[in-house]
Amino acid sequence: MSTLTVTNIKATGETASRSATGIAAAWINFNGTGTIATRDSFNVSGLIDLTLGQYDVEFTSDMGNDDYNVSGYGNTYSDTTNFSDGMNLALANSYGSMNGQLEGSCSLGSYTHTGSGFTDSAIAFLSTHGDLA
Amino acid sequence: MTHGHLWDRLAEAKGRLESVQSKYRVVFEDPATPDEPAKVLVPDPNWMAAALEGNILPPIDTYQRDRDVADGQPKEHPYAEPIGPMTEEEAIEYLIMKDIDPAVWQEYRGNRTIMKIVPVELVPSDRSFRSAWKIKQEADERIAA
Numbered sequence: 694m695s696t697l698t699v700t701n702i703k704a705t706g707e708t709a710s711r712s713a714t715g716i717a718a719a720w721i722n723f724n725g726t727g728t729i730a731t732r733d734s735f736n737v738s739g740l741i742d743l744t745l746g747q748y749d750v751e752f753t754s755d756m757g758n759d760d761y762n763v764s765g766y767g768n769t770y771s772d773t774t775n776f777s778d779g780m781n782l783a784l785a786n787s788y789g790s791m792n793g794q795l796e797g798s799c800s801l802g803s804y805t806h807t808g809s810g811f812t813d814s815a816i817a818f819l820s821t822h823g824d825l826a
Numbered sequence: 827m828t829h830g831h832l833w834d835r836l837a838e839a840k841g842r843l844e845s846v847q848s849k850y851r852v853v854f855e856d857p858a859t860p861d862e863p864a865k866v867l868v869p870d871p872n873w874m875a876a877a878l879e880g881n882i883l884p885p886i887d888t889y890q891r892d893r894d895v896a897d898g899q900p901k902e903h904p905y906a907e908p909i910g911p912m913t914e915e916e917a918i919e920y921l922i923m924k925d926i927d928p929a930v931w932q933e934y935r936g937n938r939t940i941m942k943i944v945p946v947e948l949v950p951s952d953r954s955f956r957s958a959w960k961i962k963q964e965a966d967e968r969i970a971a
Contacts, residue, residue, distance in 0.1 A: 696830060696834050718833070721870075726953060727951045727953070728946065728949065728951045729866065729868055730847065730868060730871075731868065731870050731871055731872075733845070733871075733872070734870050734871070734872050734873075735836065735837070735840055735872065736833060736836055737870045737872070737873060738869075738870055738873040738921060738924060738925060739867050739868060739869050739870050739873065739921055739924075739925045740867075740868040740870065741865055741866065741867050741868070741925065742865060742866040742867075742868065743863075743865050744862070744863045744865075744956055744957050744959075745953065745956040745957050751870075751924070751925040753832065753836060753870075753873055753876075753883070754831070754832040754833040754836060754903070754904050755892070755901055755903070755904070757898065758897055758898040759897055790859075790862055790863075790865070796897060796901075797892075798925075813953060813956075825831070825833050825904065826892075826900070826901040826903075826904050
């Protein structure tokens with residue numbers, strides 16, 4: 694194992710450099726309905742199915758604080774050619790069974806835009822960027 | 827220190843190891859919120875591969891001590907010397923202690939069964955009544971809606 698220790702990186706042809714901490718600290722792609730399972734991931738130890746449409750993602754190597762960036766997406770369809778009707782992910786919220794955005798985990802809620810409540814995502818993604826502990 | 831940061835070991839392992847889908851799930855209820863449905867812990871396949879391989883994950887007690895570390899303060903587990911390989915059963919026990927609140931697996935003294943390790947096929951795939959799932963208290967290990 695070799696590690697290149699740098700503060701910033703700059704791609705060939707680019708004029709601006711960017712922080713090496715911009716590399717995703719953790720990410721996951723999972724099936725959030727039926728038999729829930731992780732398709733692929735990095736720096737995740739487990740996924741907790743809290744209830745309908747609510748999940749906690751547990752990190753193996755914690756984030757350095759709880760101010761990191763989270764992004765994600767969910768879809769009630771399991772393929773990428775059909776899209777659900779405006780469903781969105783209420784990321785990082787402490788609500789219901791969800792703990793919210795913590796150093797060691799992050800919650801992910803899949804909510805319908807119609808206000809009819811939480812619903813499972815057949816395909817869901819989440820990634821985090823920020824300093825590691 | 828030759829073992830480096832945990833994140834670096836995970837990155838190296840990600841490129842080297844085949845993921846392992848666990849045949850187990852951990853079903854549990856939070857005694858502090860008895861009206862909420864049962865939760866299901868799904869072990870991560872890349873994490874499981876790292877646990878079975880060994881020399882990647884830190885000792886579980888480092889995570890337990892880090893629970894008391896204030897937000898933004900240095901933590902022990904990313905820099906701890908990694909432990910050797912685990913069996914899948916040992917890895918599940920480790921994961922319970924890491925990802926489930928001790929109020930469930932250590933401190934609960936009630937009569938109700940609030941945590942079970944079950945084969946994945948015993949967790950219902952029909953989620954029509956997901957918000958009503960509870961752990962059955964009979965010998966049958968199936969989750970009941």
